[in-house]
Amino acid sequence: MSAALLIEDLVKKFATGKAAVDGVSFDVPAGEIVVLLGPSGCGKTTTLRCVAGLEHPTSGRISIGGRVVSEPERGVLVSPRERDIGMVFQSYAVWPHMTVHQNVAYPLKYRRKSKGSGGDINTKVRETLELVGLGEYAERPVTSLSGGQMQRVALARSLVYRPQLLLLDEPLSNLDSKLRIRLRDELRRILKMTGMTGLYVTHDQSEAVVLGDRIGVMRNGKLLQMAPPGEIYNRPADSFVANFTGASNVLLGKVLERKGEQAVIDLGAAGHIQAWTPQALVAGDKARVALRAENIRLGERGPANSFTGRVTERRYQGMQTIYDVEFGGQKVEVLELGTAARHNDGEVAITLPPETCWAYRDEGQPTAD
């Protein structure tokens, strides 16, 4: 039922020059959910629309369940309706001139081959509406529903015919934040329950972490890293990934030496720092060290990367406190959890655990935001 998705060297150029998707390759094994994460304009939605067949790729190959559905070099282009996929749109795209039931029954009515067509339309629609929690709303006109309920209708509509692949294009971004969190958790439950292969596009990292079995971070049409959420957060392969997922502290320095994946970076007046680096840096390279505010230990002297700093500002936020700390001309933000702010302005010991300091080649990149 669910099928694997394979994308090889996908390129999509629009009429205006630059490639929106620039050589993206990845696969989604059957039953897995992959989330494409990135800022707006990174090419994630274009990738998704190419998989759906709503955009025509410039080159590369897309296969669903072992069948090539798009390969411009060989003139292969399967139309969206022949791809046996489901899709949930950002704007819901439920048809306002139909009831909930009519919306969900539509694909069953108009699909050419009703694959696995056991049971009649009404039973299937009822089952699917139960699944998304809209069992009692079948006869309502969709226009009388709230945004969250409309998105459930859209989900039911794309699940009802059990497609081999489900595509979701920022399905939660039009909802308010409370509803978004609730629907996010429920979405994962429903998708896992149906065992559907899913490709999900979002710019919201919390959605990506909760929903994805793996996350692919994209930028400027390129896929920077594709890995399980834990790895994206603890071993970002790229300074953009690190920054985009929240490692907002950056220390600039020079590589002194590198052993295995461990490097020693010279931070100038502040001294030396040990860092993990996925890139093959050599001595003398300029480096930027990224680290998350919540990984810095304040008031502790650890075995390595320990410095004496000075708190220049303290911002109490109730459940957490943010400190601006200066050490040797470097500035970092430190996050301390808990309702008590334990440190005052003035001198303080800080430790930057080496496994949470990630050094990347300094290419003078702008930050994500």
Next chain:
Amino acid sequence: MTATSAAALPVTTEAVRAPRRWAAPLWVSALLIILTFLVIYPLLMLFFGAISDSNPVIDGFGKFNPSLTHFIAVLGNENVRLAFFNALVACGGGSLLAVVIGLAFSWIVVRTNTPFKGFIAGASMVPLFVPPLVAGVAWSILGSPKTGLLNTALKWTGIDFRFDFYSMSGLILVFGFYYAPYVYMFTASALRNMDPSLEEASEVAGASAFTTLFTVTFPLIAPAILAGSLLSFVVMLGIYGVPAALGAPANISVLTTYIFKLTAWAPPLYNTAAAVAILLMMVTAILVWAQQRVLSGRSFATVAGKAFRPRSLNLGPWRWLTFSLALVYLFVVVVLPTVALVIAAFRRFLFFKDFQAVFDMKAYSWVHFNSIFDNPLTITSIWNTMKVGVITAVIGGVLAFAIGYTINRTQVGGRKSIDLLSTIPVAIPGLVVGVAYLWAWIGLPGGLYGTIWILALAFVARFIPDTVKALSTSFMQIHKELEEAAWICGRGLLSTIATIMVPLARPGIVASMTLLFVLAVRELGSSLFLYTSDTTVMAVLLLDYYEGGNIGKTAAFSLVQTVIIGVLLGITYWLSRGSAESTARAG
């Protein structure tokens, strides 16, 4: 601040405020009186005329024997029923054809990659500018059963088929061709504002492009389709020129031509005409009301505040088919009729022994033009038309400005009534306005009847809703704070209007007044009942030529009228562009 000045303050406030208290009600009542005079009084007279059996010309003004039996007798009349039925068939068929054409065009322009879409979009609006009688005349030259140019061509090619546009189907075809833009305007904008993912969802769900079109796209823009077809129906219902040119030779009367026939009877049946006019007005009012309901209902297709990439279907080689469809349409509604008019106007005799004779240059001359300009009435009619146009534009423009400003920019009591009164004429066909003004003024001794002023006033009444609407749009673009700033600076209301509103709204004012001028120049329906031989206008004279049976003169005068309207439209465009540029610079 000293105590004396503080004490003096209330006194001065009193002195300033005092005139304002009566100024606003006075202003509102003045506008209401003018509108009553222009709109309500003629309608009341029409109504009294419809339910009485007195003749205003013979019995004098104000003698009525009101009785509903007369009105009911008219409704029961066989000829009235036939005209009513014919009107419904012609306008219904025409609207259906207009929906097909308009919908096809909006889809081609908005949803496909057909080449030269901008050109197609522009060209599909051209029929709006063709005066109905000119279109009718052109198609009678092309499609009259015996001598029509199309039939001459068919005979020459040996095809055994003849067109007959002097028929109900001819009427429907010409209506459908020329009023399709009304449907197009509504459906094109609905398609443009539709979230493309609604259609994409259908395709992903497994429906074919064709199924998507009929189960998703068209149902979603159904309100727009309905509104457009109702509007085109209403417009066709009030048209006199096309059925006069094409229906009369085949003895097909619709409501408009029947009303005119009644007043041209000897003696004129003014009461019956008034009753049929009321009937026409009621049908129109119901349809206009229905159309407004459809439009005010919730629009399906719009999605809040999200800009979407326009969805354009790649038609592949089929895009040349859609392109040629557009060319065929343009050829049928613009090129063919123009060629027909030119040939008819310049040929001595509109008789061809074979098709080659069309190219016999010896048969062409300026003789018809010379003969129409030898007729003193021609110059009189052009001169009258210009006078009426200018008077209408000036009076209508000033009145519309006053009404538009009062409705949109003030809080005075009674502005709702002003709004209502100035909207009523939307539901009154031009011909009915003519009959109503006839009833209102013909019996009054020494009145307006017989002067060009009655024509101008009728036109002002007829076009006031369009003008107010056009002006209101340009008022809405001027931020209220611009005015408030002038008040704060110490300007009075009138001075603010003169120094802020008028200069800023100038492009809109110029455009509305020139629009009024053009509308007045081409108006036929209401002129029919209000002209005398001294006050004849171009549209009426053209009808005279046509009914006189001289196709050459008719065609020649059609061209003259078309050229004049074309030049006027050009000037309008140039004027409004010029003033728009000057404000853009100022802003």
